[in-house]
Amino acid sequence: MATLEYENIFKSFGDVQVISDVSLTIPHGSFTVFVGPSGCGKSTLLRLTAGLEDVSSGKLKIDGRDVTEERPTARGIAMVFQSYALYPHMNVADNIGFGLKMAKMPKDERRRKVAEAAEVLQLTPLLARKPGELSGGQRQRVAIGRAIVRQPKVFLFDEPLSNLDAALRTQMRVELAQLHTRLGATMIYVTHDQVEAMTLADRIVVLSNGRIEQVGTPLELYSSPRTIFVAGFIGSPKMNLFSGPVAEAAGAQTYGIRPEHIDVMREGGEWKGTVQFVERLGSDTFLHVDADKIGRMIVRAIGDADFRGGENISLAPRPGFRHLFGKDGVAIQEA
Amino acid sequence: MASLRRMHRDGKLAPIFIFLPPALVLFTIFVIWPILNAANFSMYKWSGYGELTNFVGADNFRRLLRHSIFHQSLWNSWKLILASLFLQIPLAMTMALLIYRKTSVNTAFRLIFFAPYILAEVATGLIWSFIFDGDYGVTAQITRFLGMDQLYILADKRYAFLTIITVIVWKYFGYHMMIFIAALQSVPSDLIEAAEIDGASPWRIIWHVKLPLISHAIKLSAFFAIVGALQVFDIILPLTNGGPSNSTHSLVSYLYYFGLVQLNVGYGSAVGVCLFFLCVITAFGYKRLAIGKGAGL
Numbered sequence: 001m002a003t004l005e006y007e008n009i010f011k012s013f014g015d016v017q018v019i020s021d022v023s024l025t026i027p028h029g030s031f032t033v034f035v036g037p038s039g040c041g042k043s044t045l046l047r048l049t050a051g052l053e054d055v056s057s058g059k060l061k062i063d064g065r066d067v068t069e070e071r072p073t074a075r076g077i078a079m080v081f082q083s084y085a086l087y088p089h090m091n092v093a094d095n096i097g098f099g100l101k102m103a104k105m106p107k108d109e110r111r112r113k114v115a116e117a118a119e120v121l122q123l124t125p126l127l128a129r130k131p132g133e134l135s136g137g138q139r140q141r142v143a144i145g146r147a148i149v150r151q152p153k154v155f156l157f158d159e160p161l162s163n164l165d166a167a168l169r170t171q172m173r174v175e176l177a178q179l180h181t182r183l184g185a186t187m188i189y190v191t192h193d194q195v196e197a198m199t200l201a202d203r204i205v206v207l208s209n210g211r212i213e214q215v216g217t218p219l220e221l222y223s224s225p226r227t228i229f230v231a232g233f234i235g236s237p238k239m240n241l242f243s244g245p246v247a248e249a250a251g252a253q254t255y256g257i258r259p260e261h262i263d264v265m266r267e268g269g270e271w272k273g274t275v276q277f278v279e280r281l282g283s284d285t286f287l288h289v290d291a292d293k294i295g296r297m298i299v300r301a302i303g304d305a306d307f308r309g310g311e312n313i314s315l316a317p318r319p320g321f322r323h324l325f326g327k328d329g330v331a332i333q334e335a
Numbered sequence: 336m337a338s339l340r341r342m343h344r345d346g347k348l349a350p351i352f353i354f355l356p357p358a359l360v361l362f363t364i365f366v367i368w369p370i371l372n373a374a375n376f377s378m379y380k381w382s383g384y385g386e387l388t389n390f391v392g393a394d395n396f397r398r399l400l401r402h403s404i405f406h407q408s409l410w411n412s413w414k415l416i417l418a419s420l421f422l423q424i425p426l427a428m429t430m431a432l433l434i435y436r437k438t439s440v441n442t443a444f445r446l447i448f449f450a451p452y453i454l455a456e457v458a459t460g461l462i463w464s465f466i467f468d469g470d471y472g473v474t475a476q477i478t479r480f481l482g483m484d485q486l487y488i489l490a491d492k493r494y495a496f497l498t499i500i501t502v503i504v505w506k507y508f509g510y511h512m513m514i515f516i517a518a519l520q521s522v523p524s525d526l527i528e529a530a531e532i533d534g535a536s537p538w539r540i541i542w543h544v545k546l547p548l549i550s551h552a553i554k555l556s557a558f559f560a561i562v563g564a565l566q567v568f569d570i571i572l573p574l575t576n577g578g579p580s581n582s583t584h585s586l587v588s589y590l591y592y593f594g595l596v597q598l599n600v601g602y603g604s605a606v607g608v609c610l611f612f613l614c615v616i617t618a619f620g621y622k623r624l625a626i627g628k629g630a631g632l
């Protein structure tokens with residue numbers, strides 16, 4: 001059991017307000033991802049959760065118990081750092097077992113638990129090595145091993161995959177997801193990579209400038225972003241956002257539509273445009289189109305669609321998939 | 336040959352030819368030559384003036400080994416080594432751990448603790464000899480205030496060398512503290528945070544994380560402390576000048592007093608040769624024992 005409740009958390013470093021009025025509940029057993037652009041305060045919020053920084057005001061409760069003033073140890077959390085933060089002078093076994101040693105667990109039991117964790121993470125052959133003799137992915141696993149042996153109530157991850165190459169990142173992403181299923185523990189995961197957020201999370205918290213923009217499941221954020229910021233941040237490629245006549249016609253300040261919600265045809269669509277540039281990924285083709293009286297937009301055509309730069313095409317936004325935002329940047333609910 | 340050609344291509348050969356000869360010449364003139372000279376002198380009875388005529392073989396060394404004041408000096412130097420290792424370095428480490436974080440207060444403390452190191456040895460000795468002066472110094476004022484008898488610390492066999500040790504620790508711990516501060520500041524903060532999260536108390540973080548991570552600095556510092564202790568000299572002269580009754584000589588001040596002051600340059604050279612071997616053995620032994628392979632010194 002571990003439910004986290006943030007109540008009106010503020011944090012400033014000197015004059016700089018980094019976290020403003022964050023209130024949030026993270027249910028037990030969820031995989032929650034904090035996502036947002038660089039410098040928005042994700043790491044800070046995580047470090048506040050861990051107790052590595054003190055809040056300026058507000059309360060943090062774990063399982064209903066106020067832990068705002070408690071030391072990191074007393075909170076029952078484990079953290080995996082972006083830099084891994086492995087102790088370079090200890091071998092893998094000692095790195096993993098360090099927390100248990102600090103908890104004064106007897107040596108035999110400790111060795112057994114370390115062996116168990118190593119087994120889970122396929123680290124058994126590496127137990128005698130020093131971190132300096134491991135690859136990036138192996139170090140990452142040791143860092144995770146160090147977190148899981150202590151059986152914490154909450155796992156905190158700060159961009160744990162950002163130092164890995166793309167293939168390894170995908171693999172570790174799957175391993176993390178499996179780990180979450182197996183342990184059933186509450187996990188909080190920080191990333192600025194929205195693909196990572198979409199694939200791992202069962203709940204995403206989008207942060208911008210130290211404030212929560214929106215909380216929801218990946219699909220909720222995708223299908224009904226509450227603000228322009230979330231609309232632009234979630235989804236790849238980004239949602240097309242226009243102001244001007246199209247928006248005014250719909251009675252909004254900003255009109256948004258995702259590239260995958262526009263159908264491309266030779267003629268007969270609602271909008272006309274000229275293809276400027278074509279990106280072919282094999283499974284998809286992304287067309288960068290200059291639409292008349294609207295502006296530059298990205299459109300997805302499925303498969304290896306046969307369009308060329310300079311070609312005149314016609315576009316049809318699918319009804320029901322547009323997003324409208326008012327002057328304040330907040331979504332307008334359409335009936 | 337191939338490697339020579341490769342060095343040439345990589346531009347590594349030219350620097351060797353340009354920089355090595357002057358260094359070798361200087362090293363020979365100022366290090367090798369004096370040592371060989373001293374080794375030669377040590378086999379003569381010679382006052383330092385006139386011809387080297389009175390060859391005595393190993394007599395100087397035999398005399399040295401029987402001289403009780405030499406034994407005392409050797410013992411004193413050993414005590415200085417122990418004090419440097421087991422008082423000075425722990426003290427330096429404690430202070431470093433207290434003030435290594437970058438704040439303005441810490442910077443002020445750092446300056447204060449480092450200041451004695453900048454002070455010239457002779458000046459340090461003079462200052463402390465005034466402080467310990469039983470008639471006019473700070474000691475005198477204290478004893479007078481407490482209504483005690485006058486206390487001549489530096490003239491008392493029981494306290495004199497202890498006082499010298501204290502002054503030396505006071506003077507040099509700031510230097511080691513600075514080495515430790517620099518090393519501690521390079522310990523990544525996320526390692527310390529990870530240990531905090533792992534449930535380590537501040538003490539155990541120091542013991543299990545900080546100290547192991549700066550072990551190279553500790554070893555280096557210990558090395559300087561040992562070599563420095565073997566070289567202690569100019570602080571002793573103004574404090575006790577080796578007294579009372581020659582009980583506070585270090586090896587070097589022994590050499591100075593019984594070799595140069597008493598015009599036994601041959602004898603002094605013998606002491607010098609012994610000191611040289613002591614230093615060489617210490618340096619190489621230490622490198623082998625503590626520094627080990629890989630870690631450069």
Ligand SMILES: Nc1ncnc2c1ncn2[C@@H]1O[C@H](COP(=O)(O)OP(=O)(O)OP(=O)(O)O)[C@@H](O)[C@H]1O
Nearest residue numbers: 013016018036037038039040041042043044045192
């Ligand atoms: N110790 C500190 N002192 C002063 N300012 C800080 C400190 N730590 C963070 N900040 C500031 O707080 C803001 C948020 O930092 P934070 O590290 O939480 O960002 P982030 O969302 O994790 O970014 P990134 O994706 O780049 O890691 C930044 O503007 C940063 O400059």
Ligand SMILES: [Mg+2]
Nearest residue numbers: 042043044158
């Ligand atoms: Mg960060």
